[in-house]
Amino acid sequence: MSEWWTYRLSSFLLFSPRTYLRLHERYNVDVWPAQLVALVIGVALLVILLRGPPKAARIVAFALAACWAFVAWAWHVMHYAAINWAATYFAAAFALQALLLLWVGVVRGALAFGSASPTTAIVGNGLVAWGLIGLPILNALFGQGIAQADFFGTGADSTVAATLGVLLLATGRRWPLWPIPLAWCAITGAFAAMMRLPAAPVMPLVALVVVLAAVFESRRRHRAA
Amino acid sequence: MRSTEAYNACRRRFLGALATAAALPWSFPAAAADAVGTRPIPSTGERLPVIGLGSWITFNVGNDRVARDECAAVIRAFFDAGGRVIDSSPMYGSSQDVIGYGLAKLERPVPVFAADKVWIAAASRGPAQIEESRRHWNVARFDLLQVHNLLAWETHLPMLFSMKSNGRLRYVGITTSEGRRHRDVEQIMRNHPLDFVQVTYNPVDRDVEARILPLARERGIAVIVNRPFQQGALTDALARRPLPGWAADIGCMSWAQCVLKFIVSHPAVTCVIPATTRVAHVRENVAAALGTMPGEALRRRMAADIARL
Numbered sequence: 001m002s003e004w005w006t007y008r009l010s011s012f013l014l015f016s017p018r019t020y021l022r023l024h025e026r027y028n029v030d031v032w033p034a035q036l037v038a039l040v041i042g043v044a045l046l047v048i049l050l051r052g053p054p055k056a057a058r059i060v061a062f063a064l065a066a067c068w069a070f071v072a073w074a075w076h077v078m079h080y081a082a083i084n085w086a087a088t089y090f091a092a093a094f095a096l097q098a099l100l101l102l103w104v105g106v107v108r109g110a111l112a113f114g115s116a117s118p119t120t121a122i123v124g125n126g127l128v129a130w131g132l133i134g135l136p137i138l139n140a141l142f143g144q145g146i147a148q149a150d151f152f153g154t155g156a157d158s159t160v161a162a163t164l165g166v167l168l169l170a171t172g173r174r175w176p177l178w179p180i181p182l183a184w185c186a187i188t189g190a191f192a193a194m195m196r197l198p199a200a201p202v203m204p205l206v207a208l209v210v211v212l213a214a215v216f217e218s219r220r221r222h223r224a225a
Numbered sequence: 226m227r228s229t230e231a232y233n234a235c236r237r238r239f240l241g242a243l244a245t246a247a248a249l250p251w252s253f254p255a256a257a258a259d260a261v262g263t264r265p266i267p268s269t270g271e272r273l274p275v276i277g278l279g280s281w282i283t284f285n286v287g288n289d290r291v292a293r294d295e296c297a298a299v300i301r302a303f304f305d306a307g308g309r310v311i312d313s314s315p316m317y318g319s320s321q322d323v324i325g326y327g328l329a330k331l332e333r334p335v336p337v338f339a340a341d342k343v344w345i346a347a348a349s350r351g352p353a354q355i356e357e358s359r360r361h362w363n364v365a366r367f368d369l370l371q372v373h374n375l376l377a378w379e380t381h382l383p384m385l386f387s388m389k390s391n392g393r394l395r396y397v398g399i400t401t402s403e404g405r406r407h408r409d410v411e412q413i414m415r416n417h418p419l420d421f422v423q424v425t426y427n428p429v430d431r432d433v434e435a436r437i438l439p440l441a442r443e444r445g446i447a448v449i450v451n452r453p454f455q456q457g458a459l460t461d462a463l464a465r466r467p468l469p470g471w472a473a474d475i476g477c478m479s480w481a482q483c484v485l486k487f488i489v490s491h492p493a494v495t496c497v498i499p500a501t502t503r504v505a506h507v508r509e510n511v512a513a514a515l516g517t518m519p520g521e522a523l524r525r526r527m528a529a530d531i532a533r534l
Contacts, residue, residue, distance in 0.1 A: 008403060010456070014318045015285045016502070022289055082287030083318045 010194055015083040017195040024148040024155075027079045031154050034074070038067060038153020042132040042162060049113055049125060049169055057112055057170070061105020064163055067153040068098035075156060090187075094156070097163075097180040110172040120168060120217045123209065127165025131158045135202070142198040157203055160184045164210045168217070182207050262514035264495045266396070267445035268420045273338060275489040276514045277310030278303050278507065279451060279500035285318035293326050295502060300327035302504040304335045306511035312423075312449065312498045313362075314342040314373050315354055321361035329363060339364045340421075340449070342400060344373035348380030355388075369421055371398035375406055375413070382417060396420035402451050404432050414440050423449040426494070427459060428487050428531040438493040447495040450488050454499060459484065459531075466534050471523055476516035481506070485513035487527050490520075 028035065041063050048056045072094035080087035105111045116124060135158045139149035152158040160181045167177055185207035192200035263272040278300070286292035300311070313320045321341065328337065341358050343351045359367060370385050372378040378399060388394040398421030401410050414422055414437070422441055424433045430452070441448045454460045463480040477483045481499070488497045499510050519527060 011403070014282060014316070015287075016282055019286050019289065019292060022292065023287060026289065079287075083285050085316075085318060 009190060012086065013191065013194040014085075017197060019083055020195060021144055021148045023079060023083060024144075024150065027075060028147060028149070028151070028154075030079070031074055034070070034154050035151040038070075038151065039132065041067070042128070042152045045162075045166070046125065046128050046132065049128065049166065052113070058106050058109055060113070060166060061101050061111055064159075064166060065098040065101035065106070067159045068094050068101060068163070070153065071156050071159050072098065074154065090156075090184075093180050093184070097177070100176050100180075104172075104174060104177055111170045111174055112172050113169050115171050116169050117217060117220050120213055120220075123213045124165045124169035127168065127206065127210065128162045129165075130206070131160075131162025131165065135161060138199055138202065144197075144199075156184065157188055160188075161203070161206050164206060168210055168213055171221075182211070262489070262518075264447075264489075266420065266447045266495060268396070268418075268447070273447075273496050274307055274309050274511070274514060275494070275496055276308060276485065276511045277312060277338075277340075277449070277496045277498040278308055279498035280311065280313040280320040280324060281317050281451075281500055282456070283500040283502045284313070284320035284323040286323060287319050292502075293323055296323050297327035297330045298504050299501060299507050300324070301331060302507050303511065304331065304337075306508055307514075308507075308511050309336050310338040310340055310449075310496050310498065312340040312451075313358075314344055315358055316342070316344045316373060321358050325361050325363040337364070338368045339366075340369040340371070341367050342371045342373035343381050343385070344376055346377055348377045348384075351377070351381050351384055366393055366395075368394075369396040369398055370394055371400045371421060371423055373400050375399060375401060375409055378409075378413065382413070386418075396447075398422055398447075398449070400449075400451070401425070404430065407432065407437060411436060411440060414444055414446060419444075419446050421447045421449055421495075423451055425452045426450045426488055426491070426497075427453045427455060427484055428528045429459060430455065431528065434491075438491060442493045448493050450494055450497040453484055453488055453497050454481065463531065463534060469530055471519075471526065471530075474517070475519050475523070477513070479509060481509060482513040483527065484531075485510060486519060487524060487531075489514065490518040490524060 045060055045063055048060055072091045076087045076091035076094060080090070132152045135155075136146060136149040136151055140146045149155070150157045152162050164181050167174055167181070185203040189200055189202075189204035192203070262275045264275050265272050284296050286296060303311075311324055313324055315321065328335070339362055341355075341362065343355055345351055345354045355367070355370065370388070372381045372385070382397070382399070385394060385397045389397050398419055399410065399413055400423035401407065402423075402425045404425065410422065410424070413419070422437065424437055426433050426438075427450075438448065440446075460480055463484075468477065468480065468483070472478075472483050475483075475486055477486060485497060485499065488494055501507050501510065
């Protein structure tokens with residue numbers, strides 16, 4: 001469409017905050033107990049990242065790919081698309097990220113863990129933990145209530161935050177895995193800001209922290225080499 | 226969408242007065258149904274109530290049954306108050322479907338003036354999109370179809386004129402919002418036999434006063450006004466201020482009514498389409514079509530006062 005440039009960002013906010021949050025609440029009811037299963041998977045991932053053997057990277061990539069695929073279908077297609085036609089494009093991006101995780105992390109085995117600096121390890125593992133429990137708690141604190149919260153493995157934001165933490169901890173040729181999660185941080189932050197949700201700055205801040213930490217880690221490795 | 230506490234307090238005062246009025250023999254709903262203000266569509270002379278109902282954001286509630294029933298109640302109250310024009314677009318998510326749901330829940334036929342849009346870049350898919358929209362609304366045909374934000378207007382517009390000449394559509398229009406592409410809008414208004422043009426207009430967004438509204442009068446084109454409250458931002462900002470003295474002179478009991486009266490008192494405006502999710506708000510909005518309208522001098526003062534606030 002040649003006229004995209006004539007639109008303001010606010011033109012694409014097609015629903016009210018109340019509608020969006022009520023949709024989250026119904027979604028959480030619809031997919032229950034998937035949140036619980038995903039939390040167990042997420043805690044297992046965190047344990048693997050902290051203590052697991054380097055070869056466990058394939059398990060991490062596979063689990064994350066499953067989460068991205070679940071969010072693409074269950075959230076974007078089956079729920080979010082009812083109020084936002086752009087959700088079909090988001091679903092395609094999430095499905096693509098699932099395929100990329102499978103290709104890079106499982107088929108090619110290009111991810112490895114265990115060589116991050118102590119600082120990067122703290123940030124990376126912290127982001128994974130943030131995706132697992134931090135965001136749901138933040139949702140509750142900001143008045144959305146736990147029933148309307150975004151959970152790891154079923155919600156887009158928590159899954160993206162945890163994935164960025166994993167990517168920060170990983171070594172190897174993982175650059176194809178960065179663009180979609182980082183783009184999502186900008187998109188979800190923009191939507192939340194338009195809805196004036198208190199947590200609007202959170203995901204853009206997550207992206208900023210990850211980028212800064214990745215640059216720091218890259219320079220450290222360059223110097224070490 | 227208006228949400229601040231102050232504004233709700235203002236609403237409560239208004240609704241309190243409304244409740245008092247409702248206890249009297251000349252209660253508001255019945256009177257409004259008989260006496261709601263109307264304006265003629267220049268191309269045919271058909272009269273339309275000056276207060277319509279928009280659906281952007283407010284009716285996009287997806288499959289949420291509770292919210293759908295709330296929207297259906299708004300639609301019912303709108304017709305009970307004497308309203309007719311409902312406007313939507315395929316861009317607005319589930320809004321068309323929710324309108325269809327609300328219309329289907331009414332027990333009696335209503336004189337809905339169904340206004341929708343075509344919004345698709347692939348011009349060849351315009352007719353299919355229109356048919357899908359019609360199925361969502363569940364109406365026999367649309368009264369008005371507009372090219373949304375001028376998207377692919379070069380091909381959609383001839384298609385809409387063809388539908389009109391074949392009796393499958395009554396009126397043809399174009400839309401823009403938030404000041405987009407006004408030069409193109411003007412050109413199309415000059416060169417095509419439009420029935421309607423839809424633009425953004427309110428006391429602080431007045432660009433259209435300079436050229437588009439005068440051109441609409443000159444060319445005999447009806448004007449629908451969107452985003453009268455700036456998506457709630459204007460009424461939220463005004464809610465912090467007390468109503469000025471002139472509000473009582475024109476029978477306004479809320480800022481929303483002041484804004485609506487300012488808009489519909491412009492001689493080129495045919496209809497304004499505020500959107501809401503609340504029954505009380507839709508009654509209040511339609512009531513703005515009643516009573517004294519501001520003259521030119523007061524309109525200038527209203528715009529100046531509101532801009533200053």
